Amino acid sequence: MSSTAVDTAQSRFLCLKEQHAHNGTLLGFWIYLMSDCFIFASLFACYAVLGTSTAGGPTAADVLDLHGLAINTALLLISSVTFGFAMLEMVRKRKGAVMLWLAVSGLLAAGFVTLELREFASMIADGAGPGRSAFLSSFFTLVGTHGLHVSVGILWLIVLMVQLGKFGFNEANIRRMQCLSMFWHFLDLVWVGVFSFVYLAGVLR
Amino acid sequence: MSHSNSHDHAVHGHEHSHDEHANHGSLRSYLTGFVLAVILTVIPFWLVMGHVFQSHWVTITLVLLLAIVQILVHVVYFLHLDTHSEGGWNMLSFVFTIVLVVIVLGASIWVMYNENTNMMPMSPQYQHNGE
Numbered sequence: 106m107s108s109t110a111v112d113t114a115q116s117r118f119l120c121l122k123e124q125h126a127h128n129g130t131l132l133g134f135w136i137y138l139m140s141d142c143f144i145f146a147s148l149f150a151c152y153a154v155l156g157t158s159t160a161g162g163p164t165a166a167d168v169l170d171l172h173g174l175a176i177n178t179a180l181l182l183i184s185s186v187t188f189g190f191a192m193l194e195m196v197r198k199r200k201g202a203v204m205l206w207l208a209v210s211g212l213l214a215a216g217f218v219t220l221e222l223r224e225f226a227s228m229i230a231d232g233a234g235p236g237r238s239a240f241l242s243s244f245f246t247l248v249g250t251h252g253l254h255v256s257v258g259i260l261w262l263i264v265l266m267v268q269l270g271k272f273g274f275n276e277a278n279i280r281r282m283q284c285l286s287m288f289w290h291f292l293d294l295v296w297v298g299v300f301s302f303v304y305l306a307g308v309l310r
Numbered sequence: 311m312s313h314s315n316s317h318d319h320a321v322h323g324h325e326h327s328h329d330e331h332a333n334h335g336s337l338r339s340y341l342t343g344f345v346l347a348v349i350l351t352v353i354p355f356w357l358v359m360g361h362v363f364q365s366h367w368v369t370i371t372l373v374l375l376l377a378i379v380q381i382l383v384h385v386v387y388f389l390h391l392d393t394h395s396e397g398g399w400n401m402l403s404f405v406f407t408i409v410l411v412v413i414v415l416g417a418s419i420w421v422m423y424n425e426n427t428n429m430m431p432m433s434p435q436y437q438h439n440g441e
Contacts, residue, residue, distance in 0.1 A: 150418035189340040290388040301377035
């Protein structure tokens with residue numbers, strides 16, 4: 106890049122065209138994900154501090170369902186891999202296969218959100234809502250924030266499928282797919298922390 | 311100017327194809343990541359649901375260690391993070407994030423644990439009033 110500046114006949118100190126880093130969007134999106142890490146880190150810290158403050162109410166071992174958790178974890182992990190398959194098909198420019206894998210990923214994630222909402226609903230019905238204790242407030246905030254991210258990811262996925270259907274694999278859509286792919290895998294990564302730290306370690310504390 | 315532009319495009323095009331190859335991974339990498347993730351998920355579930363160890367703290371430590379390993383597996387095999395993607399800036403920001411996350415989590419737990427143990431014991435009378 107620096108050699109091109111020297112090559113020009115008249116050297117200028119004024120840049121006529123703004124210089125963008127190559128693939129700046131992907132780096133920028135990565136930095137967004139890293140800042141999202143901080144949100145989750147602070148919520149994890151809240152749960153770590155407040156997880157045993159049950160105020161005489163139900164403890165983690167009383168309310169958390171590990172069998173449902175296993176299904177949820179499997180759904181999200183498989184969804185992450187099927188999104189990877191969609192990315193591989195995109196390299197081969199096979200639109201039908203990409204749409205199929207995206208739809209599978211979206212449905213698996215929708216199943217995840219549905220199961221999570223049902224778990225929340227049954228907990229609230231049992232009197233273990235977010236207002237019951239500091240433990241439950243931090244639990245609902247952390248797991249709910251993750252669920253909200255997954256829901257927004259599904260919305261993004263639907264919009265992207267429409268865009269892919271209309272405009273095909275143009276440069277913008279490929280870039281969007283790369284960003285959503287990072288987002289999708291990132292949410293699965295955060296879920297590893299959630300199921301290990303909040304659920305599995307939580308029921309033992 | 312026109313010369314520099316065409317040169318720019320050539321470089322750009324080359325880097326783009328290189329990045330595509332690097333970023334999407336391969337079927338092999340996704341399947342390797344998947345198998346490792348399944349193994350690293352099944353073990354902690356088995357440790358907790360099968361009551362393998364008597365001591366809860368042994369189980370919790372193992373579960374958290376396995377989670378850290380699985381997060382690294384996800385980063386390498388699904389997010390395809392390596393030292394040369396985006397000229398190393400991805401890795402740099404990732405390492406920076408890890409450092410801050412460790413400080414936030416570690417310091418919160420450490421400080422609040424000490425806060426809890428060193429707090430003046432509350433008399434039952436005050437606890438009652440607090441409710």
